[in-house]
Amino acid sequence: MPVEEFVAGWISGALGLVLGHPFDTVKVRLQTQTTYRGIVDCMVKIYRHESLLGFFKGMSFPIASIAVVNSVLFGVYSNTLLVLTATSHQERRAQPPSYTHIFLAGCTGGFLQAYCLAPFDLIKVRLQNQTEPRAQPGSPPPRYQGPVHCAASIFREEGPRGLFRGAWALTLRDTPTMGIYFITYEGLCRQYTPEGQNPNSATVLVAGGFAGIASWVAATPLDVIKSRMQMDGLRRRAYQGMLDCMVSSVRQEGLGVFFRGVTINSARAFPVNAVTFLSYEYLLRWWG
Numbered sequence: 203m204p205v206e207e208f209v210a211g212w213i214s215g216a217l218g219l220v221l222g223h224p225f226d227t228v229k230v231r232l233q234t235q236t237t238y239r240g241i242v243d244c245m246v247k248i249y250r251h252e253s254l255l256g257f258f259k260g261m262s263f264p265i266a267s268i269a270v271v272n273s274v275l276f277g278v279y280s281n282t283l284l285v286l287t288a289t290s291h292q293e294r295r296a297q298p299p300s301y302t303h304i305f306l307a308g309c310t311g312g313f314l315q316a317y318c319l320a321p322f323d324l325i326k327v328r329l330q331n332q333t334e335p336r337a338q339p340g341s342p343p344p345r346y347q348g349p350v351h352c353a354a355s356i357f358r359e360e361g362p363r364g365l366f367r368g369a370w371a372l373t374l375r376d377t378p379t380m381g382i383y384f385i386t387y388e389g390l391c392r393q394y395t396p397e398g399q400n401p402n403s404a405t406v407l408v409a410g411g412f413a414g415i416a417s418w419v420a421a422t423p424l425d426v427i428k429s430r431m432q433m434d435g436l437r438r439r440a441y442q443g444m445l446d447c448m449v450s451s452v453r454q455e456g457l458g459v460f461f462r463g464v465t466i467n468s469a470r471a472f473p474v475n476a477v478t479f480l481s482y483e484y485l486l487r488w489w490g
């Protein structure tokens with residue numbers, strides 16, 4: 203099993219993550235809290251109340267976990283294609299796989315990465331939703347004092363299963379949308395690259411950016427539900443399950459609730475995934 207795809211997936215994912223985390227914090231707050239009037243209001247309030255550091259809350263765990271999560275996504279994707287089409291990454295420009303194979307490989311990568319991602323994503327969302335400024339002498343400490351404290355508290359208060367709260371919604375979000383992600387990327391690269399050649403940097407950037415947007419637009423409805431399920435149980439349980447969360451969210455806020463955060467998600471997705479695919483492609487060409 204070629205390991206380069208796993209390493210390239212890790213490095214490229216980490217670069218994208220740092221770039222996109224401030225957008226991600228704004229998105230999570232808009233999806234789970236009703237105190238903000240929109241993206242700008244949310245950004246201004248975070249900056250005023252929590253300083254620039256507020257945008258980077260909850261980032262250390264994703265950085266640590268991206269090694270597993272993104273390398274599983276890209277590694278499983280590429281190795282599933284190898285099994286389905288008997289072509290390595292280097293051979294795939296000359297013998298392009300079918301879109302069905304790309305979709306299936308993307309879904310497999312998405313499904314397996316969701317399980318690795320679930321506890322890390324839960325901790326990220328809980329930390330991002332803490333609106334207290336950094337601890338100051340004399341002020342009460344926030345509920346979670348960091349990622350390890352957060353993980354230990356969830357384990358103590360909600361049991362081991364608590365660490366997988368929202369995991370079903372996450373799996374349903376990521377399995378088909380990772381298929382969409384890789385199909386969009388490949389489709390755009392093929393469209394703008396002469397047959398048999400590697401796509402140039404501009405094509406990779408644009409195709410990666412649009413792959414991010416397409417997958418996130420499709421993922422946003424379940425992303426909202428996932429974030430709400432992850433925040434549920436913090437004080438009292440509001441939802442009996444994923445379906446109940448969907449129904450009560452629509453009852454209270456209308457159908458538009460499923461698109462909460464879609465603008466900021468798309469604005470984040472373009473640069474993050476442009477950089478992710480560019481570094482992924484170039485690392486593999488460099489090692490190939």
Ligand SMILES: CN(C)C(=N)NCCC[C@H](N)C(=O)O
Binds near residue numbers: 215218380417474
């Ligand atoms: C749930 N969806 C749609 C995705 N994860 N899509 C792929 C983008 C992955 C990238 N690390 C990002 O965070 O944008």
